[in-house]
Amino acid sequence: MMPTTLKQVLAIAFSLTIALFSINTHAQAQDGYTDLIDGISLDGWNIIGSANWVIGKGIVEGNKPSGFLVSNKSYRNFIIRAEFWAESDTNSGIFIRCQDPNKVTAGNAYEINIWDTRPGQEYSTGAIVDIAKVNPIHKAGGRWNTMEITANGPQLKVMMNGVLTVSDARDSKFSEGPIALQSAGGIIKFRKLQIKPI
Known part of the structure; x- marks a missing residue:
């Protein structure tokens, strides 16, 4: 006893x-935020394409082109908070409201770009490709950055490191869909990806 x-x-x-x-x-x-990546596994995500994804120490890293991690779930109206690290020549992005989870493009989703050296700088890091030009232009290479993405109906907003880069874009082509993380060249690391429904 x-x-x-x-x-x-x-x-x-x-x-x-x-x-x-x-x-x-x-x-x-x-x-109100939920973690979408845990840095331990890829639970909740599908791998599309030939990119190499490495998971560990709380980080998800893409270090080979070209492909995506695509969420199993679909999202409509939300705020995303992300922390990422990129090289100066990294080509990556966070795609939202993807219409085809097996073939993600800037034409069938909203691509919030992470690409400092994009030939058309107006759609470089912090822009929504072909929807909203970045202003001011931001450079993310070589350090950890924060990004906040708001999608509320047709209203889209992006904040980089506490500064609005897209203040009030409006587009109603895509109302709902999965989220995708891109690895298209260089190294991209995500140590936080959280979402809160609106």
Whole structure:
């Protein structure tokens, strides 16, 4: 039979564990964001194309062209928060509302670009390709960056490192679809990708 003191200690430890779990759950619920990548596995994602994806240490890295990670789920209205690292010549992007999860392009999704050296700089890093030009132009290469993407009905907004690069684009071609992460050249690393429905 277990001594009373040990029972009390175990009961207190159990209560503290439950309390901490409740606090964490409450904080996540208040924040409203859900993690889309965990840096451990590719659960919830499909690999399209021949890109090489490496997972570990909390990071998802694409280091070979050319392909995508495409979410299993479809999303309509949301805010995405991302943290990414890119080389100066990396060609990547976050595609939203993809219409064909097996063939992702800037023509059948909204591509929020990550490509500092794009020939047409107006659609370089922080722009929505062929929809909204970047202003001001941002360079992401060689450091960690934050990106926030808002898609609410036809209204699209992008923020890079706390600065609006696309303030109020409007386009109604695509209303819902999966999210895709692109690896099209150079190294791209994502250590955070979170979504909150609107």
